[in-house]
Amino acid sequence: GESVGLHLPTLSVQEGDNSIINCAYSNSASDYFIWYKQESGKGPQFIIDIRSNMDKRQGQRVTVLLNKTVKHLSLQIAATQPGDSAVYFCAEASFTGTASKLTFGTGTRLQVTL
Amino acid sequence: GAGVSQSPRYKVAKRGQDVALRCDPISGHVSLFWYQQALGQGPEFLTYFQNEAQLDKSGLPSDRFFAERPEGSVSTLKIQRTQQEDSAVYLCASSLLISPTEAFFGQGTRLTVV
Numbered sequence: 001g002e003s004v005g006l007h008l009p010t011l012s013v014q015e016g017d018n019s020i021i022n023c024a025y026s027n028s029a030s031d032y033f034i035w036y037k038q039e040s041g042k043g044p045q046f047i048i049d050i051r052s053n054m055d056k057r058q059g060q061r062v063t064v065l066l067n068k069t070v071k072h073l074s075l076q077i078a079a080t081q082p083g084d085s086a087v088y089f090c091a092e093a094s095f096t097g098t099a100s101k102l103t104f105g106t107g108t109r110l111q112v113t114l
Numbered sequence: 115g116a117g118v119s120q121s122p123r124y125k126v127a128k129r130g131q132d133v134a135l136r137c138d139p140i141s142g143h144v145s146l147f148w149y150q151q152a153l154g155q156g157p158e159f160l161t162y163f164q165n166e167a168q169l170d171k172s173g174l175p176s177d178r179f180f181a182e183r184p185e186g187s188v189s190t191l192k193i194q195r196t197q198q199e200d201s202a203v204y205l206c207a208s209s210l211l212i213s214p215t216e217a218f219f220g221q222g223t224r225l226t227v228v
Contacts, residue, residue, distance in 0.1 A: 032215045043219030043222050044205070046217075091156075093213070095212055095213050095214060098164075099169065099170050100164075101147070101159045102147075105156060106156060107155075
């Protein structure tokens with residue numbers, strides 16, 4: 001299949017280990033922060049989001065941490081599986097009555113080794 | 115259909131040719147977004163529709179790019195006089211309400227300008 005990104009930062013993790021993917025954002029006025037997973041040849045798939053007034057949110061096998069002081073976001077994946085191999089993007093969401101957009105960060109390729 | 119559908123899946127255009135990319139959003143979704151994703155990069159916002167109204171077109175890179183959603187459902191992104199730098203994957207997303215946080219993405223159309 002076609003490659004989502006050829007020169008992205010890459011994180012290699014052994015199956016069963018935990019993964020931590022980091023992201024720096026720029027707009028302190030963003031309302032939400034979202035993590036997306038993008039597999040080769042597919043569109044981004046929503047994983048988890050967090051409101052700007054929270055610092056931690058947990059989902060199934062995933063946890064997102066938000067540090068507004070240093071404008072840093074992280075995604076933790078527990079017990080990483082081969083199916084988690086993909087490119088991961090963080091995104092900032094902002095919306096008003098007349099504007100709505102996502103601003104994506106630089107992706108990270110996660111490679112799960114057996 | 116159950117998801118956002120984009121067509122064609124792949125498009126090869128000669129430089130200078132006009133192209134039209136189609137997006138069928140999820141039925142009933144108010145918001146529709148177009149993004150451009152260059153190889154190795156995150157998606158970049160192009161334009162936003164709320165029903166048939168194009169409320170934000172700040173991301174369109176030039177006046178060669180035009181988008182419409184005349185009946186508040188299907189949308190078309192048109193690129194006139196294509197250039198090599200237009201080569202990218204064009205992603206469409208829709209969400210039920212105004213917020214982009216729960217947007218569902220299509221698989222995208224890969225445009226290659228030769």
